[in-house]
Amino acid sequence: MTLNPADDRFAKTISAQLGDDVLRPIAERYLEEPRQRFVGQPGVLALPRDAEEVSALVRMAAEACVPVVPYGGGTGLVGGQVVPDGPAPLIISLERMAAIRAVYPTENILVAEAGAILADVQAAAEGAGRLFPLSLAAQGSCRIGGNLATNAGGVNVLRYGNARDLCLGLEVVLPDGKIWHGLSRLRKDNTGYDLRNLMIGSEGTLGIITAAALKLFPRPKSVGTAMFQVASPEAAIDLLSLARDQAGEAVSAFELIHGQGLQFLTEVLPEVRQSFPNPPKWSVLIELGLSERQDPSDMMGAIYVAAEERGLVSDAIIAQSEAQRSELWTVRENIPEANRLIGSVSSHDISVPISRIPEFIRRGTDVVAAQGPFRVNCFGHLGDGNLHYNVFPPKGRDKAEFVGQRGAVKRAVHDLVHEFGGSVSAEHGVGRLKTGDIERYGDPVRLQAMRAIKAALDPQGIMNPGAVLAR
Amino acid sequence: MTLNPADDRFAKTISAQLGDDVLRPIAERYLEEPRQRFVGQPGVLALPRDAEEVSALVRMAAEACVPVVPYGGGTGLVGGQVVPDGPAPLIISLERMAAIRAVYPTENILVAEAGAILADVQAAAEGAGRLFPLSLAAQGSCRIGGNLATNAGGVNVLRYGNARDLCLGLEVVLPDGKIWHGLSRLRKDNTGYDLRNLMIGSEGTLGIITAAALKLFPRPKSVGTAMFQVASPEAAIDLLSLARDQAGEAVSAFELIHGQGLQFLTEVLPEVRQSFPNPPKWSVLIELGLSERQDPSDMMGAIYVAAEERGLVSDAIIAQSEAQRSELWTVRENIPEANRLIGSVSSHDISVPISRIPEFIRRGTDVVAAQGPFRVNCFGHLGDGNLHYNVFPPKGRDKAEFVGQRGAVKRAVHDLVHEFGGSVSAEHGVGRLKTGDIERYGDPVRLQAMRAIKAALDPQGIMNPGAVLAR
Numbered sequence: 045m046t047l048n049p050a051d052d053r054f055a056k057t058i059s060a061q062l063g064d065d066v067l068r069p070i071a072e073r074y075l076e077e078p079r080q081r082f083v084g085q086p087g088v089l090a091l092p093r094d095a096e097e098v099s100a101l102v103r104m105a106a107e108a109c110v111p112v113v114p115y116g117g118g119t120g121l122v123g124g125q126v127v128p129d130g131p132a133p134l135i136i137s138l139e140r141m142a143a144i145r146a147v148y149p150t151e152n153i154l155v156a157e158a159g160a161i162l163a164d165v166q167a168a169a170e171g172a173g174r175l176f177p178l179s180l181a182a183q184g185s186c187r188i189g190g191n192l193a194t195n196a197g198g199v200n201v202l203r204y205g206n207a208r209d210l211c212l213g214l215e216v217v218l219p220d221g222k223i224w225h226g227l228s229r230l231r232k233d234n235t236g237y238d239l240r241n242l243m244i245g246s247e248g249t250l251g252i253i254t255a256a257a258l259k260l261f262p263r264p265k266s267v268g269t270a271m272f273q274v275a276s277p278e279a280a281i282d283l284l285s286l287a288r289d290q291a292g293e294a295v296s297a298f299e300l301i302h303g304q305g306l307q308f309l310t311e312v313l314p315e316v317r318q319s320f321p322n323p324p325k326w327s328v329l330i331e332l333g334l335s336e337r338q339d340p341s342d343m344m345g346a347i348y349v350a351a352e353e354r355g356l357v358s359d360a361i362i363a364q365s366e367a368q369r370s371e372l373w374t375v376r377e378n379i380p381e382a383n384r385l386i387g388s389v390s391s392h393d394i395s396v397p398i399s400r401i402p403e404f405i406r407r408g409t410d411v412v413a414a415q416g417p418f419r420v421n422c423f424g425h426l427g428d429g430n431l432h433y434n435v436f437p438p439k440g441r442d443k444a445e446f447v448g449q450r451g452a453v454k455r456a457v458h459d460l461v462h463e464f465g466g467s468v469s470a471e472h473g474v475g476r477l478k479t480g481d482i483e484r485y486g487d488p489v490r491l492q493a494m495r496a497i498k499a500a501l502d503p504q505g506i507m508n509p510g511a512v513l514a515r
Numbered sequence: 516m517t518l519n520p521a522d523d524r525f526a527k528t529i530s531a532q533l534g535d536d537v538l539r540p541i542a543e544r545y546l547e548e549p550r551q552r553f554v555g556q557p558g559v560l561a562l563p564r565d566a567e568e569v570s571a572l573v574r575m576a577a578e579a580c581v582p583v584v585p586y587g588g589g590t591g592l593v594g595g596q597v598v599p600d601g602p603a604p605l606i607i608s609l610e611r612m613a614a615i616r617a618v619y620p621t622e623n624i625l626v627a628e629a630g631a632i633l634a635d636v637q638a639a640a641e642g643a644g645r646l647f648p649l650s651l652a653a654q655g656s657c658r659i660g661g662n663l664a665t666n667a668g669g670v671n672v673l674r675y676g677n678a679r680d681l682c683l684g685l686e687v688v689l690p691d692g693k694i695w696h697g698l699s700r701l702r703k704d705n706t707g708y709d710l711r712n713l714m715i716g717s718e719g720t721l722g723i724i725t726a727a728a729l730k731l732f733p734r735p736k737s738v739g740t741a742m743f744q745v746a747s748p749e750a751a752i753d754l755l756s757l758a759r760d761q762a763g764e765a766v767s768a769f770e771l772i773h774g775q776g777l778q779f780l781t782e783v784l785p786e787v788r789q790s791f792p793n794p795p796k797w798s799v800l801i802e803l804g805l806s807e808r809q810d811p812s813d814m815m816g817a818i819y820v821a822a823e824e825r826g827l828v829s830d831a832i833i834a835q836s837e838a839q840r841s842e843l844w845t846v847r848e849n850i851p852e853a854n855r856l857i858g859s860v861s862s863h864d865i866s867v868p869i870s871r872i873p874e875f876i877r878r879g880t881d882v883v884a885a886q887g888p889f890r891v892n893c894f895g896h897l898g899d900g901n902l903h904y905n906v907f908p909p910k911g912r913d914k915a916e917f918v919g920q921r922g923a924v925k926r927a928v929h930d931l932v933h934e935f936g937g938s939v940s941a942e943h944g945v946g947r948l949k950t951g952d953i954e955r956y957g958d959p960v961r962l963q964a965m966r967a968i969k970a971a972l973d974p975q976g977i978m979n980p981g982a983v984l985a986r
Binding site for chain 2: 148149150151152153194195197201206208209218222223224225226228229230231232233234235236237238239241242244245246250262264281282285288289290291292293294335336337338342343346395396397398399425428429430465466467468469470471472473474478481482485486487489490491492493494496497498499500501512513
C-alpha cells in the first residue's frame with residue numbers, strides 16, 4: 045500500500061484534534077542512532093501524554109496512511125528507531141509517559157508507562173525492597189517500552205531471562221489505533237493466544253507499547269564475585285555446570301574473558317588494574333546473588349576447590365570486599381572501551397548452543413585467519429551462549445585500512461554462526477541493520493508466518509515500515 | 516469457509532500417499548474427554564511417524580478443506596482434543612512420535628518429540644542428572660506436545676514457570692502443511708516475531724507441534740517441606756513474601772489449604788492422617804528445593820521463627836524425614852479426591868492478582884451465599900495466584916439437587932473473578948468449554964487481534980475448528 049508523508053497538513057490534523065502542545069520541532073537526536081548507519085527523515089514529532097493520545101495519533105496515521113515510528117530512548121543498535129527512506133514518518137516519542145503507575149511489593153509487580161527510563165524502574169523497585177533485574181549499559185537513557193519492543197538482554201539474563209521473561213502484561217496501541225488493555229498482574233492466565241510475547245520483540249512493527257506490568261524479584265542478601273583462570277573455553281563451560289550444580293539459580297553472571305581483551309587493556313587502558321599478573325588466555329567472571337545463611341566466600345571457595353579437583357581452573361581471585369568486587373567488574377566493563385579504542389573491523393552479537401562454543405571459537409579462528417591477519421576478541425555472556433565476537437586489525441595498523449574487507453569478514457562469521465545453529469542477533473534485534481541477515485539465514489516458513497502476521501495486524505503497513513521485515 | 520468431512524474417500528487419499536499403516540480404526544478414547552462434556556465425531560484417525568508425515572497429512576487436509584484435530588494424551592479438561600460438531604475431522608495422534616531425540620546436559624536442554632509422555636521426559640532429564648520441572652496429575656499419560664499446546668501449569672509453576680517458560684524451541688507443522696524448523700537451542704535469539712510463544716497455548720488452532728527443545732534445571736540437593744498453620748489468607752500471603760525473602764527462588768511450592776477441605780477429608784477419607792489434631796481454618800504447605808550447604812530444617816525453622824514474630828503463624832510441622840514429607844503432601848493431594856467424593860456443584864480454575872486473594876475470598880463467600888446454602892473449598896497454588904474455587908452442596912445433601920443452579924453459581928464466581936482483574940482459566944486453557952467465557956470477559960481488542968492472527972495463519976479454518984475461538 046502506498047504510504048503518505050507526515051507533512052504540515054498532517055501536523056495540522058493532529059493539532060486540530062489534540063492541541064498544539066502534543067507536537068514538537070524535531071531535534072537532531074530523533075533522527076540519529078548510535079551506530080550512525082541510518083539517518084531518519086524528519087516528518088512530524090508527537091509527544092503524547094497518555095495511551096488515549098497515542099491511540100488518537102495512530103488512528104489519524106491509519107486514516108491518512110502515514111508511517112509511524114515509535115521512539116523510546118533512542119539507544120537501539122540496529123536502526124529500529126529511525127525511518128531513513130520512504131515517506132517521512134510520524135515519530136511518536138513516549139518520553140512524556142514516564143510514570144511508575146504502581147508498585148505491588150507483595151505481588152512482586154511494578155506497572156510502568158513505556159517512557160519510563162530503565163534506571164528509574166530499577167530505582168522504584170529498589171524503593172520497594174525489590175529487584176528489577178534488567179540491566180544494560182544504556183540503562184540511564186533507554187526506556188522500558190523500547191526494552192520490551194526489542195526484547196533487551198543485558199548482564200542478568202542467565203538468572204532472570206530477557207525482557208520478555210520479565211513482563212506479565214502490556215497495554216498496547218495496535219495499528220488501527222485501538223488500545224489493547226492487557227496490563228495483567230496474573231502469573232497464570234490461559235485464555236487464548238499469547239499477544240504479549242508477540243508484541244515483545246516486534247520492534248514497533250505491530251503496535252506501540254504504552255505501559256507494562258513487570259516482574260520484580262527479591263533482592264539478593266549477599267553477593268559473591270570472583271575471577272577464575274580457566275584452562276580453555278571447554279573448561280569454562282564445565283565450570284558453569286559445576287557452579288550451577290552447587291549454587292543453583294544463584295549464578296547471576298558468568299562472563300568469559302579472552303586474553304586478547306586483556307592485552308588490549310594493557311595497550312590502551314594501562315590504568316585498569318588487572319586481576320592476574322600475567323593475563324591468562326581465558327578467564328571467567330562469576331557472580332552469585334545469594335539468599336539468607338549463605339556465605340559468598342565459602343560458596344565461591346567451594347566452587348573453586350571442586351573445579352580445581354577436576355582440572356578446570358588454575359587460579360582465582362575471590363572478592364573479599366566491595367572494593368575488590370568492583371575491581372573485578374572494572375576489568376570486564378572496560379573491555380568494550382578498549383575494543384573501541386583499538387577499533388574493530390567488524391563486530392558481531394552472536395549466540396550458538398552453549399556446548400558448541402569451544403568448537404565455534406576454534407573454527408572461528410580459522411575462518412577469520414582466512415580473511416587476513418586479524419586479531420579476534422571474543423568474550424561476553426557465556427552463560428547465555430552469547431558472545432561478542434569482534435575482529436580487529438593486526439597490531440599497529442588501523443581499522444580504516446580494512447574497511448573494504450568488513451562485509452566479507454561479517455559474512456564469514458555469520459555463515460559460521462548459521463552453520464552452528466546460532467543467531468546473528470542474540471540481543472540487539474533486527475531493526476534495519478539485519479533485515480538482510482534474517483532473509484538469508486532465517487527459516488523460510490517462519491518468515492512467511494511473520495509476514496502473514498504483519499499483514500493481518502497492520503494491513504496498511506504503517507507501523508515502523510522497513511524494520512524487522514524488509515520492505 | 517465450508518469444511519468437508521474426513522470420510523472414506525479422504526482416508527483413501529491418505530493411504531494412497533502414506534500407506535495403510537498410518538491409519539487406524541478410531542477407538543472410543545479418541546472421541547472422549549475426561550469431563551464428559553463433549554463427544555468427538557469419528558472421522559479418520561492417522562498416527563504419523565515423523566514430522567514429514569504430519570506435514571503430508573495436514574497438506575492433504577488443507578487441499579481437501581478437511582478439519583484437523585491434533586491429539587496428544589487426551590487428558591485436557593476443556594474439550595480441546597475432540598471435535599463434537601461440524602464435519603468429522605482428521606484426528607492426528609502424535610503417539611508414535613514419542614522419542615527423546617537428544618539430551619544436552621551441559622546446555623540444560625532436552626529435545627523431545629511431541630508424543631513423548633511427560634513422565635518419560637522427566638525420567639530422561641533425571642537420567643542426565645537434571646530436572647524437567649513440569650509436573651502435574653496427568654503426567655503418566657499426558658504428552659509434551661499437548662502440554663505445550665495448552666501451556667500446562669502444575670505444581671512447580673511458582674519456581675519454574677508454566678510450560679511456555681520451559682521451552683526454547685519448537686518444530687511445528689503450520690496449517691498449510693509446511694514445517695517450521697524452530698528447534699533452537701539458543702537462550703538468546705532476537706531475530707523476529709515470537710512464533711514459539713504464539714504456538715504455545717494456541718491449543719492446536721494455529722499448527723501442530725511435532726517436537727520441542729525443552730529447558731532442564733539442576734536438581735535440588737535437598738528438599739524441605741512443612742505445613743504451617745496461618746492466621747488468615749492475608750497471613751499466608753505475608754508468609755509467602757517472607758519465605759521468598761529468606762529462601763529466594765528455592766520456594767518451589769506454596770499451597771493454600773482451606774479448613775473446609777480438611778473437614779471433607781475427615782468426612783470421606785478418615786484414613787488420611789492430618790497434620791494438626793484440630794483442622795485449622797487456614798494452613799499452607801511450603802516446599803523448598805535447596806542447593807549445596809543449605810539445611811532444609813534450619814531454613815524452614817528460620818522462616819517459622821520470623822513468621823511467628825510477625826504473628827503470621829501459630830503452629831507448624833516441619834518434615835524431618837522423607838516419610839513425614841510424604842505425609843504432608845498426602846493431605847494436600849487427597850483434597851481433590853475428597854472433593855470428588857463430596858461432589859461439587861461447580862468447580863473453577865481461577866487466578867486473581869495475589870494481593871487481592873484475601874478480599875476475593877471474602878467477597879466470594881458472600882457471592883456464593885447469595886446463591887444458596889453452599890459450602891466453599893478454595894485451595895491451591897497460592898504462590899501463583901491460582902485457586903481452585905469449588906462450590907459444594909450443604910452437608911448431607913447431594914450435588915444432583917443443585918444441578919439447575921450450576922450455571923448461575925459459575926456465572927457469579929466468574930463475574931467476581933473478572934471484577935478482580937482475574938482469569939477464568941488459569942491453567943487449563945479455553946478449549947471448547949470456555950469459548951463463551953472469553954467472548955464475555957476477554958478484551959475485545961485482543962480478541963480481534965486473535966481472530967486476525969487465526970485468519971492469517973489458517974485462512975481455511977481447518978485447524979481444530981471451534982477451539983479457543985467460537986465458530
